[in-house]
Amino acid sequence: MKVFTDIKDRTFVFELIEDNGGLKVLQEGKVLEHELIALGHNRYSLVVNGKSYYLQIIRDNGLYHIHVDGEYFPIRVEDERMRQLRELVGAAAGGSGTLLICAPIPGLVTRVNVQEGETISKGDSLLTLEAMKMENEIKAESDGQVKQIFVEAGAAVEKDQKLILIE
């Protein structure tokens, strides 16, 4: 079975083979001898072909968030079937044309910079969120039109709360 791991725009492919009740992992044809041990508190010790690694792994929102040696990687793991399925669905959904913008962080809405019905271009500032004494601009990721605005200036919002619907 092939399994795909995506780190942002890079992909590593592994091959898994059932082997005598265990699981053999290959990458580019080479066997990776491995041992993963849980240390509690989401900490793991991984030894691969004698090399030793210490990782913190938290699973959230379908991603594995991995910290290793002060570096951070969000990783998606998919087997071949899952990947094909997702690509099919993604392609189908691709043309649907509405984009819901949610709050990336909790904060206070200090300004709403657009109005319903307004035409916007990629990069336009839609809304300003204040958190921790810093202002954070929420910008348009693509051209479009503002269909609905769910918040007004002065509102406190939670993470992932709906802000604006773009068409």
Add this chain to the structure above:
Amino acid sequence: MKVFTDIKDRTFVFELIEDNGGLKVLQEGKVLEHELIALGHNRYSLVVNGKSYYLQIIRDNGLYHIHVDGEYFPIRVEDERMRQLRELVGAAAGGSGTLLICAPIPGLVTRVNVQEGETISKGDSLLTLEAMKMENEIKAESDGQVKQIFVEAGAAVEKDQKLILIE
């Protein structure tokens, strides 16, 4: 209600009074304004009349094991009735005459220094336990006679495992 707290050979007495759904704590007639907040991992913040304390508290074996500022106190808490009850039972059991000695720590029995039937005096070495490269003598806490020995030299014992019965 009077409550007794014993730290080894010292006792502090508190008085508890139901007060408007809350609980008033007095010591020597003085009210102790207090706020105890759990911080997780057995850690607590306690503020008493403005004084701030940080404690780690673990309950084990009927005792509260408290660490505060690098100091350690094992504490027993009893209300008046419990205390009277225990003193009655304790007095009754006092004369019974057998004492079971258990392993205070896990370890390896390196020597058994007495035999069944032997008469022993307080302070005699009964048995030697090795742990962490150190030898630890288990000594008799009172005079008596060895009634039964449950282990032999070379045995590995767990904490609280029965070692010797003294009569």
Add this chain to the structure above:
Amino acid sequence: MIKKVLIANRGEIALRIIRTCKEMGIASVAVYSEPDRKAPFVYHADEAFALNGKTSQESYLRSEKIIKIAKKCKADAIHPGYGFLAENADFAREVSKAGITFIGPPPEAIELMGNKTRARKSMIEAGVPVVPGTESAIKDINDAAGVAEKTGYPVLVKASAGGGGKGMRLVSDPADFRSAVEGAQREAGSAFGDSAVYIEKYVEEPRHIEFQILADAEGNVIHLGERECSIQRRHQKIIEESPSILLDENLRREMGEAAIRAASACGYRNAGTVEFLVDKHRKFYFLEMNTRLQVEHPVTELVTGLDLVREQILIASGQPMTRQSSIEQPWGHAFECRIYAEDPENNFAPSPGRIHHISPPDGPCIREDSGVTDGNEISLYYDPMISKLIVWDQDRMHAIRKMVLALSEYEIQGIHTTIPFLKKVFQHKRFIRGDFTTNFLNEETGLFNGQTSHEKVAALAALLLHQVQKSRKKLVSPNGQNTINWKLIHRKNMLDVR
């Protein structure tokens, strides 16, 4: 001698001050807002009183509430830390009026240095170099050309009413001066409705270098060497070091003397910092004076062996300072990183949340000044700085390697932090060479992403954990910890997983 200090601050600096108080046998009093009830500075203080309220405005900025508590608990001194009320002359005055010692400079010094124009004038009088230029708007273009000539090219022509670069011109060649001024005036006029412009020397390849000052009640002023703070993001320092690779003994002495003149000129007392810009010609210019303890004071502590909070308390008590002369030769080299609850992968967006687990690095010559611990909530109400990581080593090269190691070992779960970003800075060739200016992070935007050798192992770990979780056959060991279901995973050696 001071007997009880109320700390009018929060977070790492409150805890930092409490620790020195404890060492000196001085009682410490914390005041705290609602979101901070569980913070270490509250439960490590000897006394703690609620300010109530959540925002800074409702709590740490309420001077009258703080002074009331200080009186009630009979504190004989207040330490303001940095930020909040630390550079508020009125607060310093109110504290003194209440008969309480303010651990900081006289209010007059705070006021003078808080006013850019007055400070600049006073520095010029004291013979401290400032960035040359006109102080007011240009009226006559010939006068202006004369000023530019005296200042020395390149010069900046800036709109008096300006901001954001509008109405600004950089002039390198005197021949371009006239047209540049006219252009700037036109642009300023249309942008701000005010066409006035002024002239300032353009500081080429500026570096931010500041001097730590101590001044006692008898008028003795010494400096403790410099800190270089050129690595900044959005004008916010994020990495500081001492000594600076740019300075030699001569320049250190010259700048140190200027810093002492600056402090003396405003009748300074207690700990303060004189900030300079240094250009590519090694010319230095007064920027401002911070009339309080700095965030980055630990690097000075490590290369001088002094505890600056202890010195502050000694000075405020009228006691002699530990040393009476300036530092000539720093002891080794120190770096500080500010660790923020921000997501460097997401344009440094704030990352509030609960810290599930925090485990700072330990080992030789690593210092962590932290304000948080397991279970603490990083709230939206305050500054996102959660701790400072400081390292020392015999020289700059070794200290850099030590910081890379320390950042690698630092574990924080539950929130995003700037640790991965900081590690990239410390591994950057230009940073390692010491070849940078205050524009470093703007120039090196590549730092914000990029790949590393650890990607592959992270991918493998995710894969293995995914397979285990998919199988839903987790073993729970007798001690309650999860262990991986080994049946699923090919292993070479069986281990007794305890």
Add this chain to the structure above:
Amino acid sequence: MIKKVLIANRGEIALRIIRTCKEMGIASVAVYSEPDRKAPFVYHADEAFALNGKTSQESYLRSEKIIKIAKKCKADAIHPGYGFLAENADFAREVSKAGITFIGPPPEAIELMGNKTRARKSMIEAGVPVVPGTESAIKDINDAAGVAEKTGYPVLVKASAGGGGKGMRLVSDPADFRSAVEGAQREAGSAFGDSAVYIEKYVEEPRHIEFQILADAEGNVIHLGERECSIQRRHQKIIEESPSILLDENLRREMGEAAIRAASACGYRNAGTVEFLVDKHRKFYFLEMNTRLQVEHPVTELVTGLDLVREQILIASGQPMTRQSSIEQPWGHAFECRIYAEDPENNFAPSPGRIHHISPPDGPCIREDSGVTDGNEISLYYDPMISKLIVWDQDRMHAIRKMVLALSEYEIQGIHTTIPFLKKVFQHKRFIRGDFTTNFLNEETGLFNGQTSHEKVAALAALLLHQVQKSRKKLVSPNGQNTINWKLIHRKNMLDVR
């Protein structure tokens, strides 16, 4: 230059060595026994290989297994740490024979210093003072009286076959010498069947003071000042400091020179320690030489600014040492506490178990060299030392206060540790004055118990928690943390417990 180091050790010292390797860009290889699989030194190393087995005999003492792994992973050096194989000359020889660099002294030096009689002879030849006395049993009582006279009273008469104080006599007055020897001979004869006795100078009020030595491949030998290690329990050092309060510049120079002679006499190379006893007359006597890194090396690191493991690796690589001259003036003052998993309330019984939560102190000038972390199991198989707490400050008084604070903030849950005991030592008047000998802990048995001001608050906390638990109405807050059932407890201010 060395490229890959296998560390033939475990715990804090293995991690300590790994960290320096990482800073130097050298790959590190851990070898581990079964109980140590989850220890930090295993997962912080670049490579890790199982030794299998649980006891030291099955794992860390198996030299052939270790050398085999070193060959397999192509390590070009082995660092033995302290303990286990560190002072095993045969191991050092086998390592060299396998073409691998042994990071330590030549086997001949290990052997010489490992043999008390040979070492003593060699020290006398080198002009290093040893405890005076006869080296062999007394035959003629008149010769013996002559020796005693030369040695200087008081002297000890000791049974050659003896031990445990039997057949031992302390003689202060020459007039008592004859009867003392006869008495000792009688007692020795009946106790051991051998009446031979010998004479040794009685070291009055002995203090343990040792010198750190570095020696490079070219024969340069320097010392890095002294460490005082007089605070001992059952001949085990538990607190160490540098510098010693007993030494002045002259005595430091004199002892330092003797230490250098001692190292030179045995052809020493790499880091080593020459131990002395110093009596109340400030006379010093060679005790032994430890031919390895010491547990207490961090205090020297803090007052010299050197990384001793780095120096060891440089020397083993044939590189120059960082400094070529001995230390004359230490930088400030440093203390180390050894923290053991032992129960001081219960005669220091071992306290194995799982560490539920460990949180070392942070803040200025505190260093923790630890080998354990949350969830680790303290097993019965190895030494009970789990970490070392080290502090630095400008002088001894401030360093003592800092250690008290650091011990107070140190949190370890799940096992008993010696922290409460260590704190009592640091608060003891005699300790603070520096008025102690190696007998300090035997003389001050009152340290082992005693009451403090915190008892009352601990009692109150237990009471409050007891009432809450009795009510069994625990609230579980939305974030999953337990909060106290406030209905039960009288409160002054309502707090928003987040």
